[in-house]
Amino acid sequence: MTWRIRVAERRDVPGILEIEEAQFPEPWSRGMLLDEMANVATRRYTVAEEDGIILGYCGVMFVLSELHVNTLGTRPGHEGRGVATALLQDALADAATRQVATALLEVAVSNQRAQRLYQRFGFAPVSVRKRYYQKTGEDALVMFAHLTGAPAGGPTLAP
Numbered sequence: 185m186t187w188r189i190r191v192a193e194r195r196d197v198p199g200i201l202e203i204e205e206a207q208f209p210e211p212w213s214r215g216m217l218l219d220e221m222a223n224v225a226t227r228r229y230t231v232a233e234e235d236g237i238i239l240g241y242c243g244v245m246f247v248l249s250e251l252h253v254n255t256l257g258t259r260p261g262h263e264g265r266g267v268a269t270a271l272l273q274d275a276l277a278d279a280a281t282r283q284v285a286t287a288l289l290e291v292a293v294s295n296q297r298a299q300r301l302y303q304r305f306g307f308a309p310v311s312v313r314k315r316y317y318q319k320t321g322e323d324a325l326v327m328f329a330h331l332t333g334a335p336a337g338g339p340t341l342a343p
């Protein structure tokens with residue numbers, strides 16, 4: 185592994201948007217991303233960078249005592265290297281420092297790979313939001329986890 189995780193900066197936006205556009209049918213716009221990144225009190229946006237290339241990014245939001253995974257993506261061609269795992273570990277370690285107790289996310293019902301990733305961190309399905317994704321009409325699975333506050337370094341959430 186030669187990449188590292190760090191907090192996202194404005195100069196990372198083009199790289200993040202490349203991944204967003206490659207990986208999601210309804211990619212975020214530059215304006216949406218910049219608004220999110222600017223909201224530092226309640227958001228944490230991070231990137232995995234290798235030799236100046238953005239390999240992946242993660243955006244989470246803290247709402248009261250809950251973490252919400254807003255977005256997570258790995259650059260095509262760099263999947264299966266542990267990039268998303270490391271980004272999630274970082275977000276959950278940050279949540280632990282904020283005494284955040286629970287975590288929630290939505291993921292497309294067909295997205296088995298992401299669901300497996302989240303399950304490794306202790307997320308479990310709790311409900312379905314019908315036609316959550318406007319462009320595809322696909323349902324979203326809502327996944328929930330109780331955070332243990334354990335340090336990063338492996339999946340950090342209780343089953």
Ligand SMILES: CC(C)(COP(=O)(O)OP(=O)(O)OC[C@H]1O[C@@H](n2cnc3c(N)ncnc32)[C@H](O)[C@@H]1OP(=O)(O)O)[C@@H](O)C(=O)NCCC(=O)NCCS
Nearest residue numbers: 207256257258263264265266267268269291295297298300
């Ligand atoms: C889902 C997604 C984020 C996973 O990203 P990733 O960086 O490939 O994830 P990881 O590498 O951490 O883990 C993925 C797989 O690689 C394996 N892996 C992790 N580290 C590895 C390593 N060093 N060597 C080999 N395999 C490894 C994991 O066991 C996992 O296996 P699985 O898919 O069979 O369960 C990525 O596929 C993606 O961007 N998808 C499109 C967008 C998306 O679905 N986002 C999430 C929903 S919001």
